[in-house]
Amino acid sequence: GLLVTKCGLLRHRPAGGGAFWVDSQQKRYVPVKGDHVIGIVTAKAGDVFRLDVGGSEPASLSYLAFEGATKRNRPNVQVGDLIYGQFLVANKDMEPEMVCIDGSGRSNGMGIIGQDGFLFKVSLGLIRKLLAPKCEIIQELSQLYPFELVLGMNGRIWVKAKTVQQTLIIVNILEACEYMTAEQRKQALAKLSGT
Amino acid sequence: FMQRGLDSQTKKQLEEEEKKIISEEHWYLDVPDLKEKESCIIEERSFLPCEDLVYGRMSFKGFNPEVEKLMIQMNSKCKEEEIEEDDKMEADVSDEEMARRYETLVGTIGKKFLRKRDQRVLKDDDEDEDDEVEEGNSNTRPSKRAKKMFLKPQD
Numbered sequence: 001g002l003l004v005t006k007c008g009l010l011r012h013r014p015a016g017g018g019a020f021w022v023d024s025q026q027k028r029y030v031p032v033k034g035d036h037v038i039g040i041v042t043a044k045a046g047d048v049f050r051l052d053v054g055g056s057e058p059a060s061l062s063y064l065a066f067e068g069a070t071k072r073n074r075p076n077v078q079v080g081d082l083i084y085g086q087f088l089v090a091n092k093d094m095e096p097e098m099v100c101i102d103g104s105g106r107s108n109g110m111g112i113i114g115q116d117g118f119l120f121k122v123s124l125g126l127i128r129k130l131l132a133p134k135c136e137i138i139q140e141l142s143q144l145y146p147f148e149l150v151l152g153m154n155g156r157i158w159v160k161a162k163t164v165q166q167t168l169i170i171v172n173i174l175e176a177c178e179y180m181t182a183e184q185r186k187q188a189l190a191k192l193s194g195t
Numbered sequence: 196f197m198q199r200g201l202d203s204q205t206k207k208q209l210e211e212e213e214k215k216i217i218s219e220e221h222w223y224l225d226v227p228d229l230k231e232k233e234s235c236i237i238e239e240r241s242f243l244p245c246e247d248l249v250y251g252r253m254s255f256k257g258f259n260p261e262v263e264k265l266m267i268q269m270n271s272k273c274k275e276e277e278i279e280e281d282d283k284m285e286a287d288v289s290d291e292e293m294a295r296r297y298e299t300l301v302g303t304i305g306k307k308f309l310r311k312r313d314q315r316v317l318k319d320d321d322e323d324e325d326d327e328v329e330e331g332n333s334n335t336r337p338s339k340r341a342k343k344m345f346l347k348p349q350d
Contacts, residue, residue, distance in 0.1 A: 002236065013245060021245045032241040036251045084252065109252045109265045131248035138253070146256030153242070153251070161258075 025125040029054045029154035031090035036110070038119070038152030039098060041081045049077055051085075054121070054154040057095050061085065065099035067107035075112070082113040082158060084150055113150055117160030118167050124155050126178045137177050140189055141170060 008024030029037075031053060039051030039059060050058045061083065066075040077083070089097040100110040130138060130151055141147075147161035147170055157174060161167040169192060177185060242248065250269035254262035288296075 011245070016244070019239070019245050021239075021242070034241050034243060108269065109250070109262065128242060128246060128248065131246075131251065133247055133249060142255035146254075146258040148254040148258045148262060149252070151251040151253070 023125075025123060027121075027123045027155060029124060031055045031059065031087055031096040032153075033087050033090045035090075035153040036084065036086045037098075037154040038113070038150060038156040038158060039083045039085065039154075040119075041077055041079050041083060044077075044079060049083075051083060051098060053096070053098070054156065055096065059087070059096040059098045061098045061100070065101055066111055067101050067105065077112060082117075082119060083111065084113055084152065085110050113158055114160070117148070117158050118171055119156060119158045120171055120175065121155050122157060122175060123178060124153070126174075127151055127153060127155060127157070130174075130177075136182065137174075137185065140186070141173065144170075144189070144193060 004022065006022050006024045008022045011021050011023050013019045031037075037053050039053045039061070041049050042052050042058060043050040047063055049061045049063065051061050053059050063069060063074050063077070064071075065085075065088075069075050083098075083100065085098040085100040086102070087096055088099045100107060102108050102110075129135065138149075145161060145166055147159060147166065149160075149170075150158040152158075157171075159167055159170050159174070161170060173185070173188065176188075180188070239245070250266060252262050253266055254260075257263065
């Protein structure tokens, strides 16, 4: 039989064979296979990098798991770099493993995230809200000024805009979005685009 | 126990008896196989298929054009119905330019692979054609040198 282990809203999706899930709120991430996350390189151990993904264990990432990487052509990864990748193996018995290529060997945007920018942590529920198909927050923010955004399912968001001030504004809005209602958010954005 | 000259037959008999004894000692279950109940429940730990989430890398207002291209690509993989509107990708070189380039390109590379004789013929043609253009006569074509064919020996 089925047992519920988390509290939250029960959601149902009738399409694709029907799926039920519990929509709960949490800040701690548990590695899941197939999730795209942002990891911070903490150590280089021979051929493998250790990444901190916010879970209970550091994940491992082999240097060959990048697009176009061979034994001679190693990716230029330093300690402290940010990596956007997906989990290849993630269960409670083994150390999680990450890769930066998909099944066919293409990187699809995964890999080292560039210089500058700002990394911060939010709750997992907000990430899911932001990644929903037609997210108002993202649409409203995209009207403000050009910027780049990377969302990791482990609660980490990386933002980069043209100036430090713009970056910080976006960071503050995203962090506050969790507790603001739609109207408050629109007011705040109107103030910003006005000034 | 090493007996010299043991017949192969007696050896075989001995081996078979040994095997018999060993296999009889093995335990086996006398119970019929239980049918495994097929559970209709599949456990999925990730949120990705549940909520149809979009791709995590985004760029707005042209901040990072590669990421914007990726966004279109990855999001169109999920929603293939919307692709039908925009199928044409913006190409660096327009179609007309491509057609023009091809016209001249095919000619020049084709000439490269012709054998020497044919190249000479072509050169004559070109020179004559150039003259033609100057004269303004486009109808007359210079006669090509007759190809040397196999001449059947007369009887």
